[in-house]
Amino acid sequence: MPSIISISGVTKTYATGFQALKEINLHIKRGEIFALLGPNGAGKTTLISIVCGIVNRSSGTVTVDGNDINRDYRAARSLIGLVPQELTIDAFESVWATVNYSRGLFGKPANPAFVEKVLRDLSLWDKKDAKAITLSGGMKRRLMIAKALSHEPRVLFLDEPTAGVDVELRQDMWEMVRRLREDGVTIILTTHYIEEAEAMADRVGVINRGEIILVDDKAELMRKLGRKRLLVELRNPLDTIPEKLSRYALELSPDGQQLTYTYDNQSDRPGVASLLRDLETAGIHFRDMDTENSSLEEIFVNLLRQEP
């Protein structure tokens, strides 16, 4: 798949001397959902702001569908819709006026039917005449999305889209993102909620201290870096773990009823089969067992921990 956004050698040093981005190289594939993960201050918003034309970069090049963001800024920007993290709307404008304003700003001819559809999809149609200031936080967030979608973008940036949003709205939003993807819109989202990336993303990039430390398919990432846990329910409680089983580094629950064995998919630690054999030999009988996959969150935390 050809990339729709190409970021090559992009750096950003603010006037204060703070280096927000160090040599970013990143290629976003057409039609994918890409999650950019990183702790606060990692440079996520700076990177998005540069691609969208809000912040000037210090060096490097960025193209959107082949259009340089400086030389062909009109073509590049008209492809992009941005939903920023902060709820920043002209509070005194009506929903209808502000969404139509966004469409006009991006050079699109008036299309009331389309704007109506966007508002209906986001359950804002009832509020079309309400002033932005009277909307609840969740509605304001949806209004920001409506503004970004008003000009039919091919690439949508969602910067922390579900921060401070209730569970129901979050589900709706994920649903909306999936629909957009079906229409061929490329989606780049930054998020703190790693479960969000886990649920939605095709690929995941991790950024920390202004550097992209990893980009991979989500499934691949979870396969490569994921850990598994085997939980063994014992028939009779144990006081201590027998010496013979020490190479498994097992954990015993406080009540002595459960053993936990953690292993990752690629490790050379002995496998599950040999553990079960050794349990048998040691005369430890079990009632039941279960396995668990580690979440993206654990992978993410481990990655950041490995960073110098």
Add this chain to the structure above:
Amino acid sequence: MNLRAVWAIYRVEMARAFRTALQSIISPVISTSLYFVVFGSAIGSRITEIDGISYGAFIVPGLIMLSLLTQSISNASFAIYFPKFVGSIYELLSAPVSYLEIVIAYVGGAATKSIILGLIILATASLFVPLHIEHPIWMLAFLVLTAVTFSLFGFIIGIWAKSFEQLQLVPLLIITPLTFLGGSFYSINMLPDIWRTVTLFNPVVYLISGFRWSFYGKSDVSVGISLGMTVVFLLICIAIVAWIFRTGYRLRN
């Protein structure tokens, strides 16, 4: 040229004016009427004439200029400062809009509002004093030129300002005194020589003088110089705006 964007911004700016009609139109009209009551009637009845023009009529061009300057600056500076303040400027910066289009839309909106206001004040004045406009075309030309120039100036202030206090600073500390001392209420020829010379460094003198000439055919300084100075100020503002946009000053950094 993204004309749709220019139109979208312009419309929002005009809508704001109508939404805040009380503040943006009625209050200047009231304050102008008060000037007429105080200067025109109370004081003017003792001054009678300047350059053969009744005092009430003499102050009309100056009063219009006073509102035109302050309103152009405050309209334009607020229009660009407010989105910066609330953060909604992100949308403007991420839109496929050139700097020229941004300036045309914001400055056009601010200038339109202050021109409308100038005409309303003119109409209000005609209720108090008999008005006579000798060069109506030039009158409109000065009105438009001044409104555009000072809207540009306001736009610069709006981009420069980091707080509401700074936003008020220039209009309050520089523009208002310059306008009062720029011959709104008197002819600079009435001043002692030394003060007359000092006054010639005040750019507002040229605006008011030229504008008054378009009404009564009489001016403190020659109309050519007035026009020239206004255009020079306009060019300075354009140069500063061009620099702001080239460097991204306080917008994209």
